[in-house]
Amino acid sequence: NAGVTQTPKFQVLKTGQSMTLQCAQDMNHNSMYWYRQDPGMGLRLIYYSASEGTTDKGEVPNGYNVSRLNKREFSLRLESAAPSQTSVYFCASRFGSLGGGELFFGEGSRLTVL
Amino acid sequence: QQQVKQSPQSLIVQKGGISIINCAYENTAFDYFPWYQQFPGKGPALLIAIRPDVSEKKEGRFTISFNKSAKQFSLHIMDSQPGDSATYFCAPSYNQGGKLIFGQGTELSVKP
Numbered sequence: 001n002a003g004v005t006q007t008p009k010f011q012v013l014k015t016g017q018s019m020t021l022q023c024a025q026d027m028n029h030n031s032m033y034w035y036r037q038d039p040g041m042g043l044r045l046i047y048y049s050a051s052e053g054t055t056d057k058g059e060v061p062n063g064y065n066v067s068r069l070n071k072r073e074f075s076l077r078l079e080s081a082a083p084s085q086t087s088v089y090f091c092a093s094r095f096g097s098l099g100g101g102e103l104f105f106g107e108g109s110r111l112t113v114l
Numbered sequence: 115q116q117q118v119k120q121s122p123q124s125l126i127v128q129k130g131g132i133s134i135i136n137c138a139y140e141n142t143a144f145d146y147f148p149w150y151q152q153f154p155g156k157g158p159a160l161l162i163a164i165r166p167d168v169s170e171k172k173e174g175r176f177t178i179s180f181n182k183s184a185k186q187f188s189l190h191i192m193d194s195q196p197g198d199s200a201t202y203f204c205a206p207s208y209n210q211g212g213k214l215i216f217g218q219g220t221e222l223s224v225k226p
Contacts, residue, residue, distance in 0.1 A: 090157050092157075
C-alpha cells in the first residue's frame with residue numbers, strides 16, 4: 001500500500017531552471033493538494049484539485065503551475081525557479097466526500113534553488 | 115476567508131504534564147476539525163479529529179475539545195511524553211473537500 005508517492009525526494013536547481021514535482025496516490029481519492037513548508041511558516045497551500053479536471057489557487061500560487069493529469073496524479077511545475085522557492089514540498093490527498101476528511105501526505109520533496 | 119489561527123507557536127512541557135494547543139477559525143460552515151502531528155523529516159499525519167455535533171473526543175492521552183459558539187477547538191495531551199515532541203497543526207475544513215488551510219503550527223517539546 002504505497003499511499004501518496006512523491007518524486008523526486010531531493011532536487012537541486014539553479015535559478016531560472018524549470019522542473020516538475022510528481023505526485024501519485026493509489027487510494028482513489030478525489031482531492032489532491034500541494035503544500036510548501038518553510039521553517040517557522042507552517043504548511044502553506046500552493047494549489048489544490050477538488051476533483052479530476054479541476055484546479056484552484058491556494059495561498060501562495062505565484063511561480064507555480066499544476067496539472068491534474070488523471071484521478072491518480074497531480075504534478076507541480078516550477079517554470080523558472082527562484083531561491084525563494086527553496087522549500088520542502090508536500091503532496092496530499094483525501095476522498096473529499098462525506099466521511100473522507102482525513103488528509104494523507106507524501107514523504108515530501110526537498111528542493112534547493114541556488 | 116479561511117483564516118486559521120493556532121497558538122502557541124511553541125510549547126515546552128515537563129514529562130507527565132498536560133500540553134494544550136488552541137485553534138481558532140472563522141468559517142462557521144466547516145464540519146471537520148482535525149489535528150495533525152508531524153515528526154522531523156516526515157509528512158504530517160492525522161492524530162485525532164472531531165465533527166461539530168460533539169463537544170469532546172478522547173483517544174488515549176489525546177483529547178479534542180470543541181467550542182462551536184467560540185469557533186475554537188483545542189488539543190489536550192495528557193501525561194505528555196518525550197515521544198510526543200513534534201509539530202502539531204490544526205486544519206479545519208469542509209469534510210467533503212475543497213480548500214484546506216493549516217494553522218501556523220505548534221512546536222511541542224516534552225522534557226524528560
